[in-house]
Amino acid sequence: MIKVLLFAHLQEKIGTDNIVIEKNSLTVKELRDFVSQTYEVGSLENVMVAVNEEYALEEDLVQAGDTVAFIPPVSGG
Amino acid sequence: MFEIVTNPISVKEMTNKVIRREAGAVTTFIGTVREFTYGKRTLSLEYQAYEKMAVKMLAQIGQEINEKWENSKVAITHRIGKLEISDIAVVIAVSTPHRKDAYEANEYAIERIKQIVPIWKKEIWENGEAWIGDQLEKTPYPSGKPLEDKHD
Numbered sequence: 001m002i003k004v005l006l007f008a009h010l011q012e013k014i015g016t017d018n019i020v021i022e023k024n025s026l027t028v029k030e031l032r033d034f035v036s037q038t039y040e041v042g043s044l045e046n047v048m049v050a051v052n053e054e055y056a057l058e059e060d061l062v063q064a065g066d067t068v069a070f071i072p073p074v075s076g077g
Numbered sequence: 078m079f080e081i082v083t084n085p086i087s088v089k090e091m092t093n094k095v096i097r098r099e100a101g102a103v104t105t106f107i108g109t110v111r112e113f114t115y116g117k118r119t120l121s122l123e124y125q126a127y128e129k130m131a132v133k134m135l136a137q138i139g140q141e142i143n144e145k146w147e148n149s150k151v152a153i154t155h156r157i158g159k160l161e162i163s164d165i166a167v168v169i170a171v172s173t174p175h176r177k178d179a180y181e182a183n184e185y186a187i188e189r190i191k192q193i194v195p196i197w198k199k200e201i202w203e204n205g206e207a208w209i210g211d212q213l214e215k216t217p218y219p220s221g222k223p224l225e226d227k228h229d
Contacts, residue, residue, distance in 0.1 A: 005127065007125060007127055007195065007197055008125060008197040008199070008208040008210075009207075009208040012208075050127075050130060050195070053127075053129060053130040053133055055193075069127055069130065069195070071127065071195050072197065072208070072210060073210040074190075074191065074192070074193070074194055074195055074196055074197060074210060075191070075196070075197050075198040075208075075209045075210035076124070076126070076131075076155055076166075076167065076190050076191065076194050076196030076197070076198065077108050077155075077166070077167055077187055077190045077191050077196075
């Protein structure tokens with residue numbers, strides 16, 4: 001399983017701060033597509049993805065046990 | 078030296094973290110909660126962070142500054158949770174031997190925070206609220222991740 005952390009408006013749209021995906025291995029792009037097709041989350045176009053707290057590229061692999069975070073455009077400061 | 082906190086930030090404590098004998102300059106940046114943004118009145122703000130990663134990214138910014146400005150020392154603390162108008166949201170303290178480096182490095186730090194540190198701000202108005210940065214499409218990430226370093 002892969003744990004996906006949600007923040008800001010994504011958290012409010014899905015109604016929880018994390019979801020669990022029962023898959024063993026998929027790319028960041030496949031994971032992004034899966035979430036956007038499975039949940040009513042709206043556009044994920046500008047959302048960055050971090051795998052185990054490191055920013056990841058679309059072709060990077062996510063595996064069971066990883067923690068993924070969907071990171072909307074940040075606005076700290 | 079790099080923290081996410083829920084309590085008020087002490088500017089004095091932040092400067093004390095970087096003051097040392099080799100330093101001839103300390104700059105502090107204090108980011109505060111603004112009441113009016115382009116005429117729209119904010120009542121309060123709520124900050125949320127992916128805390129573990131945010132601390133790592135703040136430390137990365139400190140590392141980048143150490144590489145760019147010789148003999149610099151950086152401390153950054155960002156507050157999350159509910160903040161009122163004029164509350165301090167972030168303090169960046171930088172010390173260097175000479176003043177120009179301290180100014181430049183400090184500006185670099187805040188610009189990088191706005192690119193790579195997973196912290197989000199929700200503005201609460203009289204007639205609604207919104208997470209800032211999610212709907213404006215002002216910050217595209219064509220490669221899927223933030224740019225390495227846009228600072229010249």
